[in-house]
Amino acid sequence: xxxxxxxxxxxxxxxxxxxxxxxxxxxxxxxxxxxxxxxxxxxxxxxxxxxxxxxxxxxxxxxxxxxxxxxxxxxxxxxxxxxxxxxxxxxxxxxxxxxxxxxxxxxxxxxxxxxxxxxxxxxxxxxxxxxxxxxxxxxxxxxxxxxxxxxxxxxxxxxxxxxxxxxxxxxxxxxxxxxxxxxxxxxxxxxxxxxxxxxxxxxxxxxxxxxxxxxxxxxxxxxxxxxxxxxxxxxxxxxxxxxxxxxxxxxxxxxxxxxxxxxxxxxxxxxxxxxxxxxxxxxxxxxxxxxxxxxxxxxxxxxxxxxxxxxxxxxxxxxxxxxxxxxxxxxxxxxxxxxxxxxxxxxxxxxxxxxxxxxxxxxxxxxxxxxxxxxxxxxxxxxxxxxxxxxxxxxxxxxxxxxxxxxxxxxxxxxxxxxxxxxxxxxxxxxxxxxxxxxxxxxxxxxxxxxxxxxxxxxxxxxxxxxx
Amino acid sequence: xxxxxxxxxxxxxxxxxxxxxxxxxxxxxxxxxxxxxxxxxxxxxxxxxxxxxxxxxxxxxxxxxxxxxxxxxxxxxxxxxxxxxxxxxxxxxxxxxxxxxxxxxxxxxxxxxxxxxxxxxxxxxxxxxxxxxxxxxxxxxxxxxxxxxxxxxxxxxxxxxxxxxxxxxxxxxxxxxxxxxxxxxxxxxxxxxxxxxxxxxxxxx
Numbered sequence: 001x002x003x004x005x006x007x008x009x010x011x012x013x014x015x016x017x018x019x020x021x022x023x024x025x026x027x028x029x030x031x032x033x034x035x036x037x038x039x040x041x042x043x044x045x046x047x048x049x050x051x052x053x054x055x056x057x058x059x060x061x062x063x064x065x066x067x068x069x070x071x072x073x074x075x076x077x078x079x080x081x082x083x084x085x086x087x088x089x090x091x092x093x094x095x096x097x098x099x100x101x102x103x104x105x106x107x108x109x110x111x112x113x114x115x116x117x118x119x120x121x122x123x124x125x126x127x128x129x130x131x132x133x134x135x136x137x138x139x140x141x142x143x144x145x146x147x148x149x150x151x152x153x154x155x156x157x158x159x160x161x162x163x164x165x166x167x168x169x170x171x172x173x174x175x176x177x178x179x180x181x182x183x184x185x186x187x188x189x190x191x192x193x194x195x196x197x198x199x200x201x202x203x204x205x206x207x208x209x210x211x212x213x214x215x216x217x218x219x220x221x222x223x224x225x226x227x228x229x230x231x232x233x234x235x236x237x238x239x240x241x242x243x244x245x246x247x248x249x250x251x252x253x254x255x256x257x258x259x260x261x262x263x264x265x266x267x268x269x270x271x272x273x274x275x276x277x278x279x280x281x282x283x284x285x286x287x288x289x290x291x292x293x294x295x296x297x298x299x300x301x302x303x304x305x306x307x308x309x310x311x312x313x314x315x316x317x318x319x320x321x322x323x324x325x326x327x328x329x330x331x332x333x334x335x336x337x338x339x340x341x342x343x344x345x346x347x348x349x350x351x352x353x354x355x356x357x358x359x360x361x362x363x364x365x366x367x368x369x370x371x372x373x374x375x376x377x378x379x380x381x382x383x384x385x386x387x388x389x390x391x392x393x394x395x396x397x398x399x400x401x402x403x404x405x406x407x408x409x410x411x412x413x414x415x416x417x418x419x420x421x422x423x424x425x426x427x428x429x430x431x432x433x434x435x436x437x438x439x440x441x442x443x444x445x446x447x448x449x450x451x452x453x454x455x456x457x458x459x460x461x462x463x464x465x466x467x468x
Numbered sequence: 469x470x471x472x473x474x475x476x477x478x479x480x481x482x483x484x485x486x487x488x489x490x491x492x493x494x495x496x497x498x499x500x501x502x503x504x505x506x507x508x509x510x511x512x513x514x515x516x517x518x519x520x521x522x523x524x525x526x527x528x529x530x531x532x533x534x535x536x537x538x539x540x541x542x543x544x545x546x547x548x549x550x551x552x553x554x555x556x557x558x559x560x561x562x563x564x565x566x567x568x569x570x571x572x573x574x575x576x577x578x579x580x581x582x583x584x585x586x587x588x589x590x591x592x593x594x595x596x597x598x599x600x601x602x603x604x605x606x607x608x609x610x611x612x613x614x615x616x617x618x619x620x621x622x623x624x625x626x627x628x629x630x631x632x633x634x635x636x637x638x639x640x641x642x643x644x645x646x647x648x649x650x651x652x653x654x655x656x657x658x659x660x661x662x663x664x665x666x667x668x669x670x671x672x673x
Contacts, residue, residue, distance in 0.1 A: 015655040016648050022630055024648060026655055028663060036545065038501035047642070052652075055667040064499055078499040085501045096666050104671050115671070117664045129544040129568060143568055145546035147575035147641070155645045157652055161628065193486060194538045194564055227541060229567055247670035254662035261660070293486050293541075314485040314536060321484075411543075413495035430542060432490040434513050 002268025004165045005234050006200040009140040009265065013123050015157055022161040028122035028139075030152050031108040032059035032095065034086040035413070036127030040150035041089040053156045054094040058117065059086060061100050062107045066415045067376050067403035070100050079414065093153075106379020106405040109133040109347035113217065114381055116246025120235035120262040125152055130347045130429065132223040135232035136216035137239055138265045140200070142230040163229045164274040166199040167267075170207040172281040177463060179357075180215035181349060181427070181446035183207070184222040185287040185297045187279055193295040196228030199275065202267060203233050207281035213242040214353035221348045222429055225294040234266045286461045288334055289431050289444040291322035296431075298334060300449065300461055306330035325433055326441050327421075334459050337443070341424040342373040342454040343436070344447055345403075346410040349427035350378025352385050354447040359391045361451035361462045367399035368457030373450075374401050374416065376408040400454065412437040425453040469577045471638030475558045476604040477531030479614070480521055481595045487535060488542035489569060493551040495543075506547055507554035526599035532559045534591045534603075540569025540580070549576045559605045561612065561625065563588055574631035575641065581605060581625035583612060590614075590621045607636060 003011070016024040030053075037059070044050065051057060064079040074080035083100070090097035098104040104111060109130055112118040124134040124141035127149040134141035144158065152158055174183065188195075203219055211219070216233050223231030240259055243249045250258040289297040290304050296319070298305065307319040307330070323330065328337070344350075344358050355377065367373045375395045377383035383405050386392055392402045409416040410428035418424055418440025427450050431442035443459060452460040497509030514520045521527055533552065539562040540548060549572045552560065560578065563585040573580040594601050594615050603614040607627070614621040627635075634641070645652075 016651045020630075020633075024645060024651070026652070026659075029666070035498050039503045039546075042501075042503065049642070055665045058666040063495075076499070082499050082501055096669050117666060119664050122664065127544055127546075129542065143544035145544055145549070145568060145572035145575060147546060147572065151642050151645065154642050155649075155652060156656075157645055159630075159641060159645065161630070193541060197564065197567060224542075224568075227538070227566065247672050248664050248666070250662040250664075257660065258662040293488070318485055411490075411495045413498055430488075430490065432488045432542060434494055435490050438494070438496075438513060 002271035004267045004271045004273060005138060005202055005265055006140060006165050006232060009121050009123070010162065012121065022159045024157050025123060025160050027125050027152050027156050027158060028056060029112065029117055029124045030057045031112055031124065031126035031131070032057060033062050033108050033128065034082045035063045036146050037089065037149055038082060038085045039146050040153055041093065043150040044093070044153055049154045051093040051095060051153045056156060057095050059090050059095050059097040060105050060108055060111050061086065063407045063411065064413050065100050065406045067406050067408050070404045103380050103384065106381065107347045107350060107407055109221065110351060110378035110382065113137065114379060116243055116249035119243065119258070120239060121265050125158065129224045130221050132228070132231050133217050133221040133347055135220035135223065135230050136213060138232055138235035138262070140230055140232065143224065163200045164198050166196065166201045166275040166277065167273040168201055168203050168277045168279065169205040170203065170279045170281050171205045172207060173210065174207050174281045174284060177286060177461060178284045179446040179448060180211055180218040182284055182287040183281070184219045185289065185294065185444060186284050188222065188226045188295045189297040191226055191277060193225065193293050194227045196223065196226040199228050201228045201231040203231060208233055209236065212353060213238060214351045217351065218348055222294065225429055235262045286446065286449055288449060288459055290326065290328060290334065291319065292325055292431055292433050294429065294431060294444060296322055297444070300334050300459060302334060304328045304330050304332045304334065336458060338423070338458045339371060339425045339443070339453050340422045341418060342371060342450050343376070343409040343424055343426040343428065344374065344450050345376030345378060345408050346428035347378060348429045349447050350376060350382065352382050354427065355382065355386050355391055358447040358451035359394050361448055361465065362398045362400070362455060363394055365398060365455040365465065367454045371454055371457045372401065373399070373454040374403060374409060376403040377405045380405045409436050411435060425450050425459060469638050469640060472577060472579055472607055472635040474604065474606045474608065475531065476602050477558065478529060478600050479532040479534050479591065479595060479603040480527045480530040481592045482521060482533055482535040483592060485536035486538045486541060489540055489545050489548040490542055492540065492548040493545065498545055498547050503550065504554060506551040510551040510555045529556065531556050532561065532603045532605065533557050534561045534588055534595070536588065537563040537585065539565055541566035544568045546572040546576065549573050549578050553578050561588060561591070574634065577635065579605060579607060579627070579635065581612065581627055583623060583625045587612065587621060587623045594619055594621060607632060
């Protein structure tokens with residue numbers, strides 16, 4: 001019987017297999033950042049261990065750093081200590097680091113692909129749940145905890161139980177106004193936040209094949225939001241073209257050998273998945289969340305649901321809590337929800353294509369008077385590219401704030417946060433209670449919807465601007 | 469890691485589903501570089517509410533958390549496990565856990581025991597009537613017992629064999645893996661030359 005893509009990549013990385021233990025898997029690329037690594041490096045020091053493969057490890061600063069005044073010392077002393085700790089650890093253990101101010105600094109999940117380090121068929125781990133992003137290249141990529149970070153630093157391997165496999169087949173063609181973000185939000189609403197638990201998911205089908213690498217990364221990024229261990233997409237010409245010429249892409253005969261291997265990384269025709277989900281791309285529409293988990297979403301054209309719409313007790317109770325927290329009334333059209341802040345950025349939607357898409361919507365308009373818009377490139381390279389294209393000027397002229405690269409408002413652990421009660425349309429990945437700041441209220445949206453929302457001051461799609 | 473065999477303690481009913489790790493410990497508490505002292509961040513936002521279950525006098529000293537499905541979803545922060553442990557919890561019972569959270573628990577010595585939703589509901593009922601009811605979790609037997617008499621709840625829980633063994637023995641994963649260092653070396657010798665490496669560093673667009 002044939003193998004799925006995930007099984008092929010898994011099998012290529014098994015260092016040791018035994019009946020009474022999980023597989024010992026080799027890690028090709030370990031991404032490190034300031035938040036989940038200090039206790040791991042400390043553990044190494046306490047045990048007198050070293051980093052086994054500094055040449056397969058790379059660190060950057062992204063989570064707790066500011067996105068303005070990045071040339072000044074970090075104002076928050078606790079954050080500053082954490083960043084300085086990373087710098088000392090990288091120096092001591094010989095790990096490559098791209099610190100604040102460096103041209104290659106940025107969100108780990110933007111930096112890896114951009115440097116060409118994320119490659120098809122590799123295993124990629126990081127102490128961050130959105131490591132699933134790298135699956136867009138046909139890599140097996142997943143987030144790990146700090147104990148596992150220490151394990152990878154010390155051994156370059158991880159003990160992992162073989163997951164089940166799932167196929168998400170997106171058939172047909174996405175309508176013109178529907179993005180990868182809408183697709184994945186609609187999928188999560190369909191399968192629920194626990195729907196992927198225990199599975200590695202392969203996204204496939206005509207609509208997936210038609211997507212750019214940036215869009216594929218958006219989809220794989222949100223795999224964790226429905227509980228999947230990892231999400232991946234078979235590499236193809238789109239993948240190879242993205243990688244060709246990147247700093248760490250193979251060259252010469254290595255490139256040919258790599259591509260020859262990468263072409264074998266597809267699910268065999270006679271392989272079977274443990275579970276299959278089918279999504280009809282043509283039936284999708286711009287999608288936004290109303291609640292406090294990523295599965296609580298509806299089409300933008302719909303209204304806030306009522307708890308009574310849910311048969312399941314847990315989901316009904318969760319909806320009640322969410323509506324209270326979000327201060328929303330059932331039956332309110334989603335488009336009637338006014339928004340204080342728009343956040344464009346994150347490892348979900350902070351790449352150059354996302355910024356271009358939002359800029360195209362904002363162009364010729366101004367951000368609404370009572371709304372602020374933060375534009376935060378996912379990496380310094382993305383910022384530089386956007387500035388070379390004049391996007392910074394376009395955003396600033398429209399009244400938006402143009403920031404330095406980082407995780408920013410995606411999570412409330414740096415100066416970019418929501419205030420209690422403040423409502424945001426955010427291109428990030430999580431609408432959990434307090435995620436963007438204590439008491440903050442988050443609606444997850446695509447970059448296009450974010451941009452239209454910024455202009456109109458309420459949840460909106462680009463089509464709504466044409467009617468103004 | 470401290471070995472875990474059997475634990476008896478009082479329990480707290482956290483009647484919620486989808487308790488993501490941002491709720492267990494908000495990101496603002498993750499800036500520290502230490503491995504302990506995270507108890508102040510546990511459920512920080514909810515603890516502002518005097519009615520929150522952990523703030524009730526009967527919850528004092530509890531060491532077993534009984535909660536709804538999809539506990540520990542979201543962010544990979546192991547701080548969520550540390551915060552629960554630092555607060556005094558040794559066991560979490562839930563019908564379903566986030567994958568990374570469950571893995572992190574096993575590494576740090578917190579028992580994430582997966583039980584049937586009916587067991588959670590029954591223990592919640594029990595705690596509502598008798599808040600200080602002791603709950604016993606036996607890892608060797610994979611059993612959970614709460615209360616006594618006609619309302620007694622007794623059932624099994626799921627935990628994977630390997631995690632169970634490691635917890636029972638209190639073993640350090642890295643030590644186990646390094647005993648296979650020769651296998652790792654052999655594997656490394658077979659890796660193709662075109663596989664990516666971060667060093668020497670190459671940069672640019």
